[in-house]
Amino acid sequence: MRKLKWIMFFELLLLSSSCEAQAHCAWLNDATASGFLNGPVTLDLETAPDDQSICMFTNLKTAKDYSTLRIMVQPLKDVNNAVASRKSLCTSAPVALKAIGNEAVSCSADVGYSRGEQVMGRVRDRLFIVTVSSTIAQDPSATRQLLQEKARTIAEQIAGALF
Amino acid sequence: MKLDRERWILAATVVAGFLCTWVGTPSGVSGQEADRKEYGDKVRETYNFRFGKDQPFIPGTMQVEGNDFVQPGAFPDPSYCAHCHQEAYHQWRQALHSNAFRTPFYRASVNILINTKGIEFARHCDSCHNPIAVLAGGLTEDSKVDRKMDQNGLACATCHSIQKLQSIKGNGGFVMGIPSVMVDEKGNRIPGEVPYEEIYKHPERHSQAVMQSFYRTPEFCGACHKANLPNPLNDYKFIRAFTAYDEWQSSKFSRRNPLTFYTGDFTTCQGCHMKRAPNDLPDYGAKNGTFASHRWLAGNTAVPFYYGFDEQLEKTIAFLKSGTFLNVDIVALKKANEEKMIAPLGSVPFSLEPNNLVEALVVIQNKNIGHSLIPEVRDLYEAWVEFTVQDNAGKDLYHSGFLKPDGSLDPRAHSFTNRPVNTEGQFVDNHKVWTIHSVAYDNSVQAGRSALVRYQFRIPADIKGSIKITARVNYRHFRQSYLDNVFGPDHPAYPVVEIASRTRILNIGNNDPVKPDPGDNPDWMRWNNLGIGYLDQLQYPDAIQAFNEVVKLRPDYADGYTNIALTEIQWEKYGSARASIERALALSPNSARALYYDALLERRAGHSDAEIADLVEVVRQYPDSRDARRELGISYYQQHKDEEAMQQFNELQRIDPDDLAAHYNLSILYRRAGMHDKAAEQQALFVTKKFDPGAPTYSLDFLRKHPEISTESVPWHMHTDGVHDMKDPIAGAQ
Numbered sequence: 001m002r003k004l005k006w007i008m009f010f011e012l013l014l015l016s017s018s019c020e021a022q023a024h025c026a027w028l029n030d031a032t033a034s035g036f037l038n039g040p041v042t043l044d045l046e047t048a049p050d051d052q053s054i055c056m057f058t059n060l061k062t063a064k065d066y067s068t069l070r071i072m073v074q075p076l077k078d079v080n081n082a083v084a085s086r087k088s089l090c091t092s093a094p095v096a097l098k099a100i101g102n103e104a105v106s107c108s109a110d111v112g113y114s115r116g117e118q119v120m121g122r123v124r125d126r127l128f129i130v131t132v133s134s135t136i137a138q139d140p141s142a143t144r145q146l147l148q149e150k151a152r153t154i155a156e157q158i159a160g161a162l163f
Numbered sequence: 164m165k166l167d168r169e170r171w172i173l174a175a176t177v178v179a180g181f182l183c184t185w186v187g188t189p190s191g192v193s194g195q196e197a198d199r200k201e202y203g204d205k206v207r208e209t210y211n212f213r214f215g216k217d218q219p220f221i222p223g224t225m226q227v228e229g230n231d232f233v234q235p236g237a238f239p240d241p242s243y244c245a246h247c248h249q250e251a252y253h254q255w256r257q258a259l260h261s262n263a264f265r266t267p268f269y270r271a272s273v274n275i276l277i278n279t280k281g282i283e284f285a286r287h288c289d290s291c292h293n294p295i296a297v298l299a300g301g302l303t304e305d306s307k308v309d310r311k312m313d314q315n316g317l318a319c320a321t322c323h324s325i326q327k328l329q330s331i332k333g334n335g336g337f338v339m340g341i342p343s344v345m346v347d348e349k350g351n352r353i354p355g356e357v358p359y360e361e362i363y364k365h366p367e368r369h370s371q372a373v374m375q376s377f378y379r380t381p382e383f384c385g386a387c388h389k390a391n392l393p394n395p396l397n398d399y400k401f402i403r404a405f406t407a408y409d410e411w412q413s414s415k416f417s418r419r420n421p422l423t424f425y426t427g428d429f430t431t432c433q434g435c436h437m438k439r440a441p442n443d444l445p446d447y448g449a450k451n452g453t454f455a456s457h458r459w460l461a462g463n464t465a466v467p468f469y470y471g472f473d474e475q476l477e478k479t480i481a482f483l484k485s486g487t488f489l490n491v492d493i494v495a496l497k498k499a500n501e502e503k504m505i506a507p508l509g510s511v512p513f514s515l516e517p518n519n520l521v522e523a524l525v526v527i528q529n530k531n532i533g534h535s536l537i538p539e540v541r542d543l544y545e546a547w548v549e550f551t552v553q554d555n556a557g558k559d560l561y562h563s564g565f566l567k568p569d570g571s572l573d574p575r576a577h578s579f580t581n582r583p584v585n586t587e588g589q590f591v592d593n594h595k596v597w598t599i600h601s602v603a604y605d606n607s608v609q610a611g612r613s614a615l616v617r618y619q620f621r622i623p624a625d626i627k628g629s630i631k632i633t634a635r636v637n638y639r640h641f642r643q644s645y646l647d648n649v650f651g652p653d654h655p656a657y658p659v660v661e662i663a664s665r666t667r668i669l670n671i672g673n674n675d676p677v678k679p680d681p682g683d684n685p686d687w688m689r690w691n692n693l694g695i696g697y698l699d700q701l702q703y704p705d706a707i708q709a710f711n712e713v714v715k716l717r718p719d720y721a722d723g724y725t726n727i728a729l730t731e732i733q734w735e736k737y738g739s740a741r742a743s744i745e746r747a748l749a750l751s752p753n754s755a756r757a758l759y760y761d762a763l764l765e766r767r768a769g770h771s772d773a774e775i776a777d778l779v780e781v782v783r784q785y786p787d788s789r790d791a792r793r794e795l796g797i798s799y800y801q802q803h804k805d806e807e808a809m810q811q812f813n814e815l816q817r818i819d820p821d822d823l824a825a826h827y828n829l830s831i832l833y834r835r836a837g838m839h840d841k842a843a844e845q846q847a848l849f850v851t852k853k854f855d856p857g858a859p860t861y862s863l864d865f866l867r868k869h870p871e872i873s874t875e876s877v878p879w880h881m882h883t884d885g886v887h888d889m890k891d892p893i894a895g896a897q
Contacts, residue, residue: 030307032310156314163267
């Protein structure tokens with residue numbers, strides 16, 4: 001049993017020494033996401049139907065108060081209407097954006113008490129949707145305008161990585 | 164036992180947690196340098212040192228004071244500078260420098276490098292496109308660097324923190340300092356931002372911190388506007404990528420080259436690209452109501468078009484169309500089966516008849532660009548000649564250089580471009596420069612030179628009245644196929660700008676001489692440019708004939724005789740060259756240009772003392788002439804004057820550190836002098852930079868697959884009508 005404890009201990013040490021070698025998002029690194037979310041982030045990588053790849057960065061203050069950055073990238077079989085058909089995800093009227101890949105739009109992405117802003121666009125045959133949201137009431141770093149700016153800036157970075 | 168295990172787990176977790184967070188814990192040592200070291204140590208833990216522990220920025224050339232990584236936050240955000248420099252900020256935001264990294268046109272290419280070879284190789288490109296990210300240690304896998312600097316490309320504090328220039332090698336050939344906006348009373352740089360009040364109190368200290376006299380020199384621009392592809396990048400050998408700096412140095416504007424065809428006033432890069440103009444917004448950097456442009460207007464219409472920077476786009480187009488850079492001259496006609504050329508067109512009478520088969524000679528003179536047309540990444544840009552012949556009703560009788568409905572260019576257009584190729588003999592698309600092994604052809608026009616483009620068309624048998632012929636030089640940023648690669652085929656049409664053009668109306672029947680247009684060159688210069696065009700196409704008898712017309716019109720023009728002489732030298736007619744150069748020297752005994760060619764003739768005749776005397780005089784007049792230094796070095800070498808030869812080749816390396824003759828000769832001279840280390844170094848440089856004799860194989864492969872380009876690669880070639888009817892030309896390479 002004593003031997004087992006030592007093995008466990010060294011395993012944990014090994015784990016700790018490789019703690020930096022964690023999964024990473026292909027389009028945005030943790031440090032940049034942290035900068036946008038104003039604090040340390042955790043990253044969850046997900047896949048979803050239609051080959052969607054998702055990076056979800058979360059800056060968790062409390063179980064109720066947190067901000068998130070969600071990046072979804074999806075290969076397209078048909079580029080026509082790729083963005084237009086996703087406008088139903090908007091909770092405000094979409095506004096066309098320039099210089100973020102092809103036919104990008106910006107709109108709100110509110111869910112319950114979470115305020116969110118998103119940018120959806122396309123680079124060649126890949127669709128991307130960037131959503132920045134916060135559940136923190138009265139958060140001065142997550143006003144509607146700041147969320148819009150962040151979503152736009154991040155979307156430009158994502159488009160840049162996809163070119 | 165269970166409790167025991169939990170205790171162990173707890174203890175181990177604490178240790179693990181400590182190890183995880185320890186990296187970011189401040190050491191407690193205060194001071195900027197300690198912070199930087201701590202930051203550097205943290206970066207080093209995971210940084211990819213593929214190119215050596217002591218060379219973190221290779222394959223780029225950049226160096227930094229203190230030789231360590233720099234925290235990205237050490238560079239003040241441009242918005243900090245904007246407080247006092249509103250005009251500068253406004254212009255910079257729309258300019259290429261601020262968008263040097265983020266544009267899709269750059270990312271599409273560099274992403275391929277990152278995804279195929281690895282992000283560490285991108286240090287080569289980002290040394291100039293995103294130096295803050297490189298210095299921060301951000302170009303490594305799983306980087307911990309916040310990449311918000313990507314938005315700003317070359318920020319204010321990038322250029323304004325450069326403390327020194329390296330030997331003019333390019334690829335980021337500068338030495339970065341730690342950004343400071345103030346110096347103290349002793350002149351020591353104070354790192355980081357300071358309150359604006361401090362700057363208001365001591366503006367001179369601010370200037371001292373952010374301005375250096377060399378910022379106004381072409382060498383400053385040359386740190387990035389000169390590039391090579393080094394072995395660590397391509398696993399092959401040194402290949403010249405582009406060098407706008409060397410092109411400028413060889414142009415009349417540098418006044419460092421005695422061999423230019425024309426002379427001009429000294430003008431730096433900044434003289435054209437940073438012209439002073441009245442500022443609209445308040446800026447403490449303005450002097451007497453004017454501000455040195457931070458738009459760096461040049462040829463890039465694509466970036467302002469993409470970002471919607473209408474002001475920048477409008478000014479860029481105006482810059483390109485300003486009418487002084489190029490001269491387009493429909494200089495001559497030749498009717499089939501008639502020996503005599505009708506030239507200069509417009510100055511001599513002639514007649515045209517229906518059904519004539521006519522050859523039109525168009526000269527495109529790179530008149531006032533301080534570098535080639537097109538400079539730098541010419542595989543991506545598109546400048547071409549559009550030539551049309553129309554009848555009275557405006558119907559095209561002949562059209563070369565048209566755009567197809569899909570936006571792509573007529574594959575047989577005369578285009579001022581090149582075709583780099585890889586080991587498969589394929590065009591290096593998407594600017595994958597690390598795969599370049601050869602260049603199938605390069606059709607650019609060097610500063611001050613002229614390209615001769617020939618078109619052949621038939622006048623219809625039923626024509627009446629007149630025909631209108633037009634030659635224009637169009638420019639598009641970027642090549643259509645690259646735009647398609649970046650965006651997919653469904654992008655908007657990118658701007659096509661007509662840089663210069665000339666139209667002439669030709670009567671069917673008799674044509675009398677007509678008054679020249681205000682922008683036309685005088686006739687002697689038209690002949691001269693035609694001669695230059697012939698010379699570059701290796702048509703020596705025609706070149707001499709054209710230059711003879713020059714001296715007929717201007718018998719006092721010494722350079723006219725020198726032009727005849729240099730053509731004869733190239734043609735190996737040394738006897739007649741001797742007579743021509745003597746005529747030139749009789750008219751202008753101190754002409755460095757004539758003396759240079761005289762030296763070559765003296766060498767040929769075995770008159771070494773006269774050869775050296777000529778070259779010494781040329782070097783006295785033009786100490787930065789690379790050609791004169793090289794030839795004088797060779798002269799001394801041949802005379803066994805090793806020390807003098809070494810001195811000339813060292814001077815040559817000061818002017819151009821990549822000169823092959825200097826590497827070769829110095830390797831021998833150093834060895835003779837017992838300086839074995841230096842000899843070995845020069846030998847190694849010669850080996851990596853010398854031409855690869857196997858490389859043309861790849862070019863030939865490419866040319867075999869692309870007959871339309873093969874034709875263009877022949878110095879002398881004709882554009883004939885009917886070519887745009889060709890079925891399915893191979894358009895993949897254009």
